[in-house]
Amino acid sequence: MKRVAIVGYAQHPILKNAGALNEVELIMPVVHQLFNDLGISQKDIDFTCSGSCDYLQGAAFAFVEGLSAIQTNPPIKESHVEMDAAWAMYESMLKIQMGDAETALIYGFGKSSPGDLDAIISLQMDPYYISPLWPDRVSLAALQARVLLNQNIISQEQMLATVMEARANSKNNKNALITDLIDESDYLNNPMVSSPLNKLDCPPISDGSSAMIIASEEKAYEFTDHPIWIEGIDHRIESSNLGSRNLATSNTLQASIKQLNLKNIKFDVAELHTQFSHEVPFLKFLLNLQDVPTNLSGGPLVGNVMMCAGLDAVGKTYESLKENQLTHGLAHATSGPCLQHNMLVHLEAKK
């Protein structure tokens, strides 16, 4: 395996409603900021890969328009995933592994404000049996929350603690959308959206974008004195049929932990792509992160840009390691209902 490092990351302030700003106008500032921070330009990038979802924009091939934010002359090598940009990072990793690129620019963007996110997300389900029922994203998450509560894998108190902690941690995140603190009575008095999830257990509708640059060992030190190495990366998906999954655990995450040999690593920090409060204690349990500071950025509960939040988990882990001189970080990205598809990224700063 070629060694690959993250050398830069930038995030647009997360907005409730970006209004007249379109996707291109959201992407340009973060890409420019990243280039300016590193003192480079598109000419230093071998491969460009984006993550977005055309359904969010409501236009076929909307991701192609996104490319207008990037300098494409002289012609560039580029690709796109109709997924969270964390998977664009994965594709970029492969590109570097194959020797087709030494450097890659990754960007993700999404505006959830223009459409009905519940309806849009239900279209990712099985088109024959499930999508026609229009199950909304909160109800799907609630199915898993209910299983976890019933089996005592997590508790309601942990969900409350997660929500309060996310808001307290938002002070560490200059781009957070939700920053107001809440107390226990605020939480308990909030009406249910889909039992057992109330509004505070769910992420806010968010607009934004993020960008990241990764590079091979040969190039990384040209860009920065402090690269953060991608020591391990693995992603696995479970059945699209909810009825055939065991929602009380995650076989795929277990497999990834094994594959990446994470058992004996003492993580200093973790950022999880946990969009709903119950997912935090669940994943901390599965990933053995009980004593690890997790989601110090506040995580998706304080700002959840669709198709970006997974890349943001990687980016926030990168920032944490870099700014606090830590050694081991774990980032998690997810896709699909009830944590169907998961990616784990083990980041390491070499002292």
Added chain:
Amino acid sequence: MSAEDTPKDYSESPINLEYFYTAGSATTRFLNQVKEGNIVGQGCPKCKAVYVPPRGSCPRCGVATDIEVPLTDKGCIESFTVVHIPIPGNPIVPPYVCAMIRLDGANISFLHLIQDIDIKKIRIGMRIQAVWKPKEEWTHSLENIKWFAPIDEPDVDVATLRFQES
């Protein structure tokens, strides 16, 4: 074969999603001018290419087109096609002509109608000018221009319009 055994070729699951579409801040500036009867393109600060209608960025350079460039409503036909097939809901009776219009001073063209001329006489490079709707009908749309009509000026060699990098 019973009804249960008959293979089903398809199932219907209608999808209707509604969006609050936003044009983008750059296109909004453009449409506000169109409402007043002005065509204002936007220029790239790096390569100087002028875009009309502007989308907010220069896809060549990847930067915001923050230079406002007032243009006239005159230009030439960069390419055209004669439409013979009626399109449901379209009030225009075929045959009619759709053309790529290259306004003077712009580096990209946009699609619009050509009328007030015998279709057989339409050619690439022909000089044309906008025919506007009455002012009281103007909205935030290029439909404020009814169509483009030929003007009595010499043809342009469109090959000379190719964008030259400075």
